[in-house]
Amino acid sequence: MQYWLGIDCGGTFIKAGLYDQNGKEQGIARSNLDVLCPEPGWAERDMAALWHAMAGVIRALLGTTGIHAGAIAGVGISAQGKGLFLLDKRRQPLGNGVLSSDQRSRRQVEQWRDQGMLRRIYPLTRQTLWTGHPVSILRWIKQHQPERYAGIGSILMAHDYLRFCLTGQLGCEETNISESNLYHMSERRYDAALAQWLGIPEAIAALPPVVGSSDIVGAITPQAAEYTGLLAGTPVVGGLFDVVSTALCAGLHDESRLNAVMGTWAVTSGIARDITGDESYPYVYGRHAETDRYIVHEASPTSAANMEWFARQWGLTDYSLLNDAVAALPKAAGSVLFVPFLYGSNAGRGMSAGFYGLQSYHQRAHLIQAIYEGVVFSHMTHINRMRQRFPRAGALRVTGGPARSRPWMQIMADVSGLPVELPQMEETGCLGAALAAMVGTGLFTDFAVAQHMLSPALTLITPDRDAQAAYQDKYHAYLSLIQALDGLSRPVSSDRCFSC
Numbered sequence: 001m002q003y004w005l006g007i008d009c010g011g012t013f014i015k016a017g018l019y020d021q022n023g024k025e026q027g028i029a030r031s032n033l034d035v036l037c038p039e040p041g042w043a044e045r046d047m048a049a050l051w052h053a054m055a056g057v058i059r060a061l062l063g064t065t066g067i068h069a070g071a072i073a074g075v076g077i078s079a080q081g082k083g084l085f086l087l088d089k090r091r092q093p094l095g096n097g098v099l100s101s102d103q104r105s106r107r108q109v110e111q112w113r114d115q116g117m118l119r120r121i122y123p124l125t126r127q128t129l130w131t132g133h134p135v136s137i138l139r140w141i142k143q144h145q146p147e148r149y150a151g152i153g154s155i156l157m158a159h160d161y162l163r164f165c166l167t168g169q170l171g172c173e174e175t176n177i178s179e180s181n182l183y184h185m186s187e188r189r190y191d192a193a194l195a196q197w198l199g200i201p202e203a204i205a206a207l208p209p210v211v212g213s214s215d216i217v218g219a220i221t222p223q224a225a226e227y228t229g230l231l232a233g234t235p236v237v238g239g240l241f242d243v244v245s246t247a248l249c250a251g252l253h254d255e256s257r258l259n260a261v262m263g264t265w266a267v268t269s270g271i272a273r274d275i276t277g278d279e280s281y282p283y284v285y286g287r288h289a290e291t292d293r294y295i296v297h298e299a300s301p302t303s304a305a306n307m308e309w310f311a312r313q314w315g316l317t318d319y320s321l322l323n324d325a326v327a328a329l330p331k332a333a334g335s336v337l338f339v340p341f342l343y344g345s346n347a348g349r350g351m352s353a354g355f356y357g358l359q360s361y362h363q364r365a366h367l368i369q370a371i372y373e374g375v376v377f378s379h380m381t382h383i384n385r386m387r388q389r390f391p392r393a394g395a396l397r398v399t400g401g402p403a404r405s406r407p408w409m410q411i412m413a414d415v416s417g418l419p420v421e422l423p424q425m426e427e428t429g430c431l432g433a434a435l436a437a438m439v440g441t442g443l444f445t446d447f448a449v450a451q452h453m454l455s456p457a458l459t460l461i462t463p464d465r466d467a468q469a470a471y472q473d474k475y476h477a478y479l480s481l482i483q484a485l486d487g488l489s490r491p492v493s494s495d496r497c498f499s500c
Contacts (some may be wrong), residue, residue, distance in 0.1 A: 001020065001069060001150045002020075002021065002071055002072075002073040002443075003018045003019060003020055003022075003026060003067055003071050003072050003073065003281040004018070004072065004073055004074050004075075004076070004434040004435075004437045004438050004441070004443075005018055005058070005061075005072050005074070005075045005076070005230075005434065005437065006018075006019065006032075006075075006076050006077075006078065006429070006430035006431055006432065006433030006434030006435075006436075006437065007057075007058070007075070007076070007077045007078070007162065007433055008077075008078045008079070008242065008245075008427065008430045008433060009033075009050070009054070009055060009077065009078070009079040009080065009158050009159060009162060009427025010033075010079070010080050010242065010263075010264075010429065011033075011035070011080055011099065011100075011101065012031060012033055012035070012059055012264065013030050013031065013033060013206050014030065014031055014033055014050070014053050014054055015028060015029065015030040015031075015057060015427060015429065015430050016028070016029050016030075016054075016057040016058050016060075016061045016430065017029075017061070017427050017430030017431065017434065018061060018065055018067060018072070018434075018491075019174070019430075019431060019434040019438075021438070021443055022453065023431060023434075023435070023453060023454050025336035025426065025427070025431070026065050026067060027061055027064050027065040027067075028061070028426075028427055028430065029057040029058075029060040030057060031053045031056055031057050031060075033045065033050065033053060034046070035099065035101075035332065036096060037349045039104070041102070041103035041104055041106070042098075042101075042102055042103070042104055043099040043101040043102040043103075044096035044097060044098055044099065044102070044275070045096060045097040045098075045099060045158075046096055046097075047085060047093035047161060048438070049163070050092060050158075050162070051161075051162065051165045054162055054165070054228075055224075055227045055228045057195060057229060058161070058229060058467075059229045060228045062230075063229075065287055067228050067497045069225075069229055069231040069234070069391050070231050071449060072230065072231065072234055073115065073234075073235075073437070073441050073443070074216075074234065074235045074236070074237060074437030074438065074440055074441040075166065075220070075230070075234060075235070075236045075237070075242075075437055076213075076236070076237045076238075076239050076428040076432075076433035076434055076435070076436035076437035076440070077159040077162050077163055077236075077239040078159065078226075078239060078240045078241070078245040078430070078432050078433040078436075079098060079157065079158040079159035079162070079176070079239070079240075079241070079242060079429075079438065080100060080158055080242055081157070081176050081179060081241045081242065081243060082100035082130070082132040082133055082134065082160050082176075082179065082180075083097065083098050083099045083100040083102070083132060083134070083137070083157060083158060083413070084097065084098045084134045084137040084138065084155070084156075084157070085098075085147075085150055085156045085157060085158055085160065085161040085407075086089040086153075086154070086155060086156070087152075087153050087154040087156065087164070088151045088152070088153045088160075088387060088472065089151065089152075089153035089225070091153060091164075091170075094148060094151055094152060094153070095145075095148055097158065097161065097476050098137050099132070099369070100132035100260070101132060101301060101343070102131060102132060102137065102305070102343070103131050104131070104140050105131045105136035105137055105139065105140040106131050107141075108136060108139050108140055109129050109130065109131050109136055112129050112198070115199070117129060117197065118282065120197060121181060121197065121198075122282050124184050124185065124191060124193075124194060125181050125183065125184070125185060125194065126275060126282075126283070126284065126285035127179055127181045127284055127285075127288075128282055128284060129181070133179075133180060133181050134155060134180045134181070134182065134205070135156070135180065135181040135194075135195075135198050135200060136181075137154070138200045138203055139198060139199055139200055142199070142200060146451065149202075152202075152203075152206050153206060154170055154206055154207075154208055154220055155159075155172075155181075155203060155207050155208075156170070156172065156208070157172070157173075157176045157177065158289060159173060159176065159239045159240075160172055160173060160176070160177075160208070160235070161459050163217060163218070163236055163238070165224065166218070166220055166221070166224045166228070166230075166236050166369040167202060167217060167218025167219060167220065167221060167224070167236050168218065168221050168224075169217050169218030170208035170209075171208050171209055171210070171211035171215075171217045171238065171240050171278050172207060172208050172209070172210055172211065173210075173211055173212075173213060173238040173240070173241075174210050174211065174212055174213065174238070174287045174288055175213055175240055175241040175244045175287050175288065175289060175295070176240075176241040176286075176371045177207075178285075178286045178287040179241070179284070181194060181198065181409060182194055182203060182204070182207065183210075185275065185285055185287075185294075186275060188210075188287070189210070190204055190207055190210070192204045192216075200413070203351065209411040209451055211238040212238050212289075213237065213238045213239060213240050213244070213436045213439075213447075214237050214238065214289070214436050214437075214439040214440035214447070215237060215238045215440065216235045216236070216237055216440050217234055217236055217237065217238055218235075218443070219232070219233045219234060219235050219236060220232050220233060220234040220236065228311070234457045234480075235437075235440065235441055235481055236437075237436050237437050237439075237440035237441075238436065238440075239319070239433055239436055240289060240432050240433060240436055241286065241295075242365045242429050242432075243261070243267055243269055243286075243295060243297055243299075244286070244288060244289055244295050244432070245411070245428060245429050245431075245432025245433060245435075245436075246259065246261050246267075246269075246399050246428045246432065247259045247269050247271065247295060248289060248427065248428075248432050248435060248447060248450075248451055249399070249423065249425060249428035249432050249454065249456070250272065250397045250399050250423050250428065251358045251397065251423060251430050251451065251454070251455070251456065252269070252271045252397065253271060253448065253451060254271060254388075255270060255271065255390050255392050255393060256392055256393060256394055256395070257270075257393060257394075257395050257396070257397050257421070258270050258383065258386055258390060258393045258395075258396050259396075259397045259398075259399065260379055260382075260383065260385070260396055260397070260398045260399075260412070261299075261303075261399050261400050262303045262304045262341065262375070262379070262398060262399070262400035262401065262402040262403065263303055263304055263305070263400045263401065264301055264303065264304070264305040265299045265300065265301050265302075265303055266299060266300050266302045266303035266346070266375070266379045266382060267298075267299040267382070268297060268298060268299070268382040268383050268385075268386045268462045269295055269296065269297035269305075269386075270295075270296050270297070270380070270390045270393065271288060271293055271295060271296075272285075272293065272294045272295075272296050272389075272390075273292065273293055273295070274294075275294065276389075279389070281385060281388070281389075283296050283298070283385075283389050284296065284298055284319055285330060286299055288395075289436065289447045290446065290447050290448060296386070296389060296390075297383065297386075298346070298385060298386065300344060300346035300378070300382070301343040301344035302340045302341060302343070302344060302345065302346050302375070302378040302379075302383070302392060303340070303375055303378070303379065303402075304375060304400060304401055304402050305342065305343055306338075306340040306342050306343075306353065306371055306374070306375060307322075307368075307371050307372070307375065309342055309481065310367070310368070310371055310410075314364065319404075319405070322368050322405075323405050323406065323407050323408070325364070325365035325368050325369070326365065326368055326369045326372055326407040326408070327406075327407045328365065329365060329366070329369050331411075331414065331464070331467040331470060331471070332373075332414075332467055332470035332471045332473070332474045333470070334362075334366050334369055334370060335357040335359070336355055336356070336357045336358055336362060336366050336367065336369070336370040336375065337355070337356045337357050337370060337373075337374065337474075337478050337481055338353070338354070338355050338356075338367070338370035338371050338374030338375075339351070339354050339355075339356070339374060339378075339478075339481065339482065339485065340353060340371065340374045340375045340378050341353045341378075346378060346381050346382070347381070347485075347486060348485070348486035351482075351486065352484055354485075355370060356481055372405075372411055373411055373415075373471075373474065373478075374409065374478065375402075376408075376411050376412050376415050376416075377415065377475055377478040379412070380415060380416065380475065381415050382414075383396070383416055393418075394418070394419070395418055395419045395421050396412070396413075396416060396419070396420050396421065397420075397421045397422075397423060397458075398412060398421070398422055398466065399423060399428055403422050408462070409422060409461050410461055410464065410467075410497060411471070412461075413462060413463045413464070414463050414464050414467040414468050414471045415463045415468075415472075416463075417463050417468055417472045418464070419460060419461070419462050420460070420461040420462075421459070421460055422459040422460075422461070423456040423457075423458060424458070424459060425454070425456045431454075433448045435447065435451075435454075438450055440446055
């Protein structure tokens, strides 16, 4: 029996999972990851500690499953997109890695927008300008840490760095590096003109070759084998941007479905064969694991992490009690509105979170219901835009922790008016990474075949038409509140990082 190892490196956890040839999970190991905030708005990760954490979850997984390392046929890594992980010219970590949630380059991004840079680069990159992009962080380092900038040897993203730790081989995986603003989307190559326009022409020389998701980039080195417990020589593939990994596992393969991911980030994605040329809105494209397709998506950090924060403040650990509390209340009847912007906004700059409409008779259950609803209302910002790009989408596949909450998913169906399909699978990041390894080692000829093999069972939730009308009224009240708050918002400042 052979097995495939999938590693998922996210914003707060790193996980490792083992799967057989049918995609059946044999075990999962996970470990917390620290976010370092040395300055307000910064979000960093100790690169050596990240490598240590990955090695630790691999060793733990092998120990708990009892599966011999020699039975592992291949390794893949899925990771959070964007951000920046630098190596120096001796291939050693160059400072901390910078995460996609980092905000230090905000002024630079605003300056680029004011200069019309988005109009210049978008036809080539199909990316917006954002603080979490590698180019934004690189430009900030060049301006504020010139010695560090001069010492750059290799520009990587998170899973590229972890793959390098395992194999000693450098490469930038395509589904992730295609969203760096250094990559010409239609021509599938780095573009030196982009780096020149963005004021970082030196970056092109530090970019490793582009590698595919299922390309075998290298093999486990003897040093990595000793550290992780894996067998030296085990092949390691390029891996995946976690948004692509989730879409694969959710079964997205054409324009008939959208995937909504509910986690720290609210993500809506769809699969397209072509880049449309007449878009009035700058949709974000990226290369898909299948070379003839693109993933189209948009996101904001406005999702279920808001509920996790609330649960921590109240000491709530049994999420079934939260669901029971919401299910016991009339649908859409409460007057409380919640703006889910604890970790960022998808409305106005500087907007933060809050409850509105509280009165003395309200209880904790009303606040929980308002959070469930507010998170869905915020997701609708992305879902509505994506439905304009994918007008044939007739259902919404939802993944992430809230997909286990029937009341929350019923709200999603009632507000969106779309049937909600819930794939019955866990840990899509690990599984998607393992699928990449399965394709790369020849178990499947391509990702379409691998995806067909999975064919997860679906739980279907249909909209309640009576509740849908009531929810439309409440959703419009939410939009009116957002509009009013936008005029009052100020840039968030702090002398410490409350999200860490």
